[in-house]
Amino acid sequence: MNDSKFNLDGRIWIETAGEKILGHGRVELLERIKESGSIRQAALQMKMSYKQAWDLINHMNTHFTSPVVISHRGGKGGGNAVVTDYGLKVISQFHSFQVKLKAFLAENSSEINL
Amino acid sequence: MNDSKFNLDGRIWIETAGEKILGHGRVELLERIKESGSIRQAALQMKMSYKQAWDLINHMNTHFTSPVVISHRGGKGGGNAVVTDYGLKVISQFHSFQVKLKAFLAENSSEINL
DNA sequence: TTGCGTTATATAAATTTTAATATATCGCTT
DNA sequence: AAGCGATATATTAAAATTTATATAACGCAA
Numbered sequence: 643m644n645d646s647k648f649n650l651d652g653r654i655w656i657e658t659a660g661e662k663i664l665g666h667g668r669v670e671l672l673e674r675i676k677e678s679g680s681i682r683q684a685a686l687q688m689k690m691s692y693k694q695a696w697d698l699i700n701h702m703n704t705h706f707t708s709p710v711v712i713s714h715r716g717g718k719g720g721g722n723a724v725v726t727d728y729g730l731k732v733i734s735q736f737h738s739f740q741v742k743l744k745a746f747l748a749e750n751s752s753e754i755n756l
Numbered sequence: 757m758n759d760s761k762f763n764l765d766g767r768i769w770i771e772t773a774g775e776k777i778l779g780h781g782r783v784e785l786l787e788r789i790k791e792s793g794s795i796r797q798a799a800l801q802m803k804m805s806y807k808q809a810w811d812l813i814n815h816m817n818t819h820f821t822s823p824v825v826i827s828h829r830g831g832k833g834g835g836n837a838v839v840t841d842y843g844l845k846v847i848s849q850f851h852s853f854q855v856k857l858k859a860f861l862a863e864n865s866s867e868i869n870l
Numbered sequence: 871t872t873g874c875g876t877t878a879t880a881t882a883a884a885t886t887t888t889a890a891t892a893t894a895t896c897g898c899t900t
Numbered sequence: 901a902a903g904c905g906a907t908a909t910a911t912t913a914a915a916a917t918t919t920a921t922a923t924a925a926c927g928c929a930a
Contacts, residue, residue, distance in 0.1 A: 652768035658761050716926030720875025739864055746860050750853055805889055830896030834905025
């Protein structure tokens with residue numbers, strides 16, 4: 643254990659061909675789309691522009707093996723967006739890595755001696 | 757083992773009071789100052805401006821328990837900069853965390869199934 | 871068939887970051 | 901004491917990023 647005023651923090655992400663394809667923020671975006679059924683609402687909740695959210699989703703959809711979000715325009719409510727089963731799998735795997743990272747950081751934080 | 761086209765990557769850093777104080781880039785900067793004895797040369801090698809390098813060093817010097825770099829102006833060669841013993845300790849501890857992170861990422865990369 | 875709310879996309883404006891430039895200080899060297 | 905090369909610091913310019921705005925497409929509902 644350790645009462646140092648310093649602590650270790652970190653981030654992980656998934657890459658393909660050296661390019662970041664999924665991190666922290668994108669996962670939260672997917673989760674909010676899953677809850678709200680709307681790209682717009684998810685973007686508002688996260689205080690990002692619709693464009694920014696759309697770009698992130700488009701990037702994921704074109705780089706993962708299958709799309710993570712399917713969207714429709716027009717119709718009841720004006721349109722909607724749905725996280726695919728594949729998208730749910732992506733979220734779930736990222737979460738399990740996050741849990742492990744958290745443990746890693748806690749362990750090592752206590753090793754800091756500066 | 758895993759031949760997925762996806763891989764896990766990540767970064768770690770040391771914080772104090774929620775503020776990032778040491779990461780990847782700063783460690784490299786310290787190492788290059790240690791080698792060259794010059795902030796300017798270290799900055800040139802890393803293709804950053806002198807100001808940027810100086811700001812980073814100043815931030816570390818004022819946030820760590822002790823300074824990590826001592827610099828002198830004037831004199832032989834125009835001036836110089838030296839990494840302190842404390843600075844060397846900082847580098848060394850960060851490296852040991854980096855090694856562990858690398859192992860963590862390799863282990864978990866092979867778990868990706870997308 | 872008009873209106874509504876959302877997706878989709880482009881363009882322009884604003885902001886923030888980053889980089890470049892300039893100037894002063896310092897102490898050894900010649 | 902004048903010059904050199906590096907540190908130190910402020911100011912300006914440029915670049916990159918972010919945000920805002922505008923427009924069109926879409927399909928259901930009233």
